[in-house]
Amino acid sequence: MSEEIIYGTQQFPTEIKQQNDAKQVIIAWDTGESFTYSMEYLRVMCPCADCRGHHPSQKKLIFGKKGVGITAITPVGHYAVKIAFDDEHSSGVFSFENLYDLGKNHDEHWEEYLVELKAGGKSRMMWNITQA
Numbered sequence: 001m002s003e004e005i006i007y008g009t010q011q012f013p014t015e016i017k018q019q020n021d022a023k024q025v026i027i028a029w030d031t032g033e034s035f036t037y038s039m040e041y042l043r044v045m046c047p048c049a050d051c052r053g054h055h056p057s058q059k060k061l062i063f064g065k066k067g068v069g070i071t072a073i074t075p076v077g078h079y080a081v082k083i084a085f086d087d088e089h090s091s092g093v094f095s096f097e098n099l100y101d102l103g104k105n106h107d108e109h110w111e112e113y114l115v116e117l118k119a120g121g122k123s124r125m126m127w128n129i130t131q132a
């Protein structure tokens with residue numbers, strides 16, 4: 001590779017490990033950091049227009065994804081990966097900037113998601129238990 005691209009302060013992955021049995025992805029970064037992402041976490045944080053909308057008010061609450069798997073992670077240019085999930089959702093292009101943030105600030109993002117789930121009356125499970 002001979003092309004020179006200036007990326008500023010952006011972080012780049014040095015290794016992306018897809019662990020299907022554990023339903024997680026481990027990404028090592030050029031900062032020396034390494035973050036673990038559950039596939040469910042990546043799915044509910046999907047940045048595609050369908051999931052996020054074009055405005056915060058259009059953001060969809062994604063639920064029932066506990067145990068979701070990833071079928072493919074493919075590079076998109078020099079800046080992102082496309083992640084296809086086994087719930088047939090494959091339009092999510094995760095920029096490295098976004099992925100780094102999702103790893104670095106995992107607990108805050110996850111906590112925020114759990115609060116949204118609860119507020120929306122939804123669950124991480126693919127099924128619901130109702131009391132008769």
Ligand SMILES: [Zn+2]
Pocket residue numbers: 046047048049050051052089091092
């Ligand atoms: Zn999406």
